[in-house]
Amino acid sequence: MSLHAFASKDNWQQEGAARFCIGEAFFRASSQTGRDLGVLAAIALRKSTPLANKTHSAKNSSLRILDAMTGCGVRPLRYILEAGADYVWANEGNQDLHARLSENLNRSLPPNRYCITHQDANVVFFDCHQRQDFYDLIDIDSFGSPMPVLANALWAIKLGGFLYLTSTDGRATSGHAPDASLQTYAAYARAHPAVHEQGLRLLIGLAAQQAAARGLSAKPVFAFYQGEVNRVMVQIVRQSSWDSRNYGFLSYCHNCGQFATVPWKKLGRTACICGIAMTDTTIQKPVIQKPVISGPMWLGPLHNIETLKVMKQAAIDLQQTSVESSDGFETFGRETSGYKTSGYKTSERWAKCQALLDIMQAEAELPPYYYPLAEIGRRGKIDIPPRQALLDQLKQAGFTATQTHISAQAIKTDAPMATCVQLASCARKT
The missing domain is CATH 3.40.50.150 (Vaccinia Virus protein VP39)
Known part of the structure; x- marks a missing residue:
């Protein structure tokens, strides 16, 4: 046949x-x-x-x-x-x-x-x-x-x-x-x-x-x-x-939503810049909740x-x-x-x-993470912000920001999450 x-x-x-x-x-x-x-x-x-x-x-x-x-x-x-x-x-x-x-x-x-x-x-x-x-x-x-x-x-x-x-x-x-x-x-x-x-x-x-x-x-x-x-x-x-700077760890703070890279030498000393204290119900004392760590990765x-x-x-x-x-x-x-x-x-x-x-x-050389627009909206207690408007605001504030191929509903930027939330919230009020 x-x-x-x-x-x-x-x-x-x-x-x-x-x-x-x-x-x-x-x-x-x-x-x-x-x-x-x-x-x-x-x-x-x-x-x-x-x-x-x-x-x-x-x-x-x-x-x-x-x-x-x-x-x-x-x-x-x-x-x-x-x-x-x-x-x-x-x-x-x-x-x-x-x-x-x-x-x-x-x-x-x-x-x-x-x-x-x-x-x-x-x-x-x-x-x-x-x-x-x-x-x-x-x-x-x-x-x-x-x-x-x-x-x-x-x-x-x-x-x-x-x-x-x-x-x-x-x-x-x-x-x-x-x-x-x-x-x-x-x-x-x-x-x-x-x-x-x-x-x-x-x-x-x-x-x-x-x-x-x-x-x-x-x-x-x-x-x-x-x-x-x-x-x-x-x-x-x-x-x-x-x-080793290219091969390390990524931290994420569930309190403020901020990412950060963590080198090997600082693995035991990770803390978020927000420093938010949580109450430990077992000892009834405020403690600093550390971010979660992923890695190692590129x-x-x-x-x-x-x-x-x-x-x-x-x-x-x-x-x-x-x-x-x-x-x-x-x-x-x-x-x-x-x-x-x-x-x-x-x-x-x-x-x-x-x-x-x-x-x-x-997006090639921006930090190793992205911010979903829905996450920015959730933390700011606002509707999901328009992507392009937020990118323009970040650039005007002096940050590098771009869309990412990974998700159409996310951005990559060197700005902190708190800044993204602040700019998105201010835009909703104007």
Whole structure:
């Protein structure tokens, strides 16, 4: 039977330049933006390293990608067709998906541009190391935590290469299962209003610690949160020195709502600036309630601004290409030439990526937390303040403030929570 016989018209999808059939493979359509960012990062990697230097040998001038948990193969298709990858290793642990995966890749790619295997990801990584076959970008789109494979992926990554990680265990990273976070991330996560950013920083911190144990450094390229999925891209380089200022703890005061970073040397001396005394009913004396502490986690910049600029230019170029193309529709909804589409143009998708990257650049170096607008309203006993109006007020007061990609109903700023509440309350009275 021909492999094409497995493809019913209703099953075929399109995302970007990739046309594929999901079949029995797991596929999260809502994670498309994460795949878009992966494509843009792959383009940025080629442009920002010796890969772009034509004087290098053919061996050094190729962009080689390893997709460790490929599923239906949408990522290999997009990395080659949109990012211009020269070669992709598509590994899928489920042997039962071989026919579907082969069909998807065979339809669009020449056979010398990819290979398919069905092994445990750890076996693949060790095989790469044993053969000294290192990859420029490794994509690990795992379920739960990437901890079971993260450390071994470092054996297969090329120095200067990008490692793309996924975490979906929001219960652990949000502080609802602190023992689970301790087991998985070697960090104790507590609940507070900025837990979605905490999930990203725990994942970066895990990568940084695992890399440091091998004399390497994992530097964030970008970190993206969407719909309970954390995706983090880090660059693996030789470690010059370990900066503990970027790897520490985050405190949160339930009394006043203020966050603060806590270095290792001050763990036993944490206190909030509010100094609010609570009455201990067991001894009938006022005591200072200390803030809760989460960590250790990554406290440094969330994204690399220079790489984001290159990614944005790549999105602009892809948008222009899609405008000039006669086949500019994609994704899900209506039928076009036997594929499910929505009438949603690729050019519009890349425009949205540009807007997202602008927000990421603005938030990259702000403190490692955000303030939900609802929390500001609750503490000020007012309605939820308009985001843009509050941002304008903070900037006028001399603070840095921006929206955050993590939540449309939150802001990132270096202003204290008390200042945000005060400005929002004053605005309601005028």
